[in-house]
Amino acid sequence: MRTSLNIPQEVLDAFDETWKAEGMESRSRAVREAIQEYTERHTQLEAIDGDAVATIAFDYEHTLVIGNLHTVQHDFEDVINTMQHMHHGDWCLETIFCTGSAARIRELVYHLRDFDAVGRVNVMFLQPVSDQE
Incomplete structure (x- = not known):
């Protein structure tokens, strides 16, 4: 699925430097991983009762x-x-x-x-x- 995001240039630059330094294959892969980590953290926050x-x-x-x-x-x-x-x-x-x-x-x-x-x-x-x- 394609999507569009508004991200400040300095944040995108830092993100690109990070995923490239880690040897990831693409920005899309890095974004998917970031979204997964966010989802997991949010789910854990919701699980505490x-x-x-x-x-x-x-x-x-x-x-x-x-x-x-x-x-x-x-x-x-x-x-x-x-x-x-x-x-x-x-x-x-x-x-x-x-x-x-x-x-x-x-x-x-x-x-x-x-x-x-x-x-x-x-x-x-x-x-x-x-x-x-």
Whole structure:
């Protein structure tokens, strides 16, 4: 199936350098693999159920989104335990440590991904918390 995508030139250039350096046969093959990895990561995110412990790391352009992120922090205080923040020029790196409902943590991840000024959002679940009783 053929499809068309709008990708910033610098992102495409970096992508092309990467798949060529790895010795892949074509850009199409590299895109298929990237889509598969994205799908697997998303499926794993959806598979976590019940209570969980997670770390969410994301980067963003400070001046464009900081007010909205403060609102998000308050809206999700039921699962956010603590945060770390680091400045790097106009960009920031934020790490959020969460415990609570996996569904609620997932909602936070998706909410962060909705902001245009947020570059990447990565989540790592330590493990689902099982009932000890």
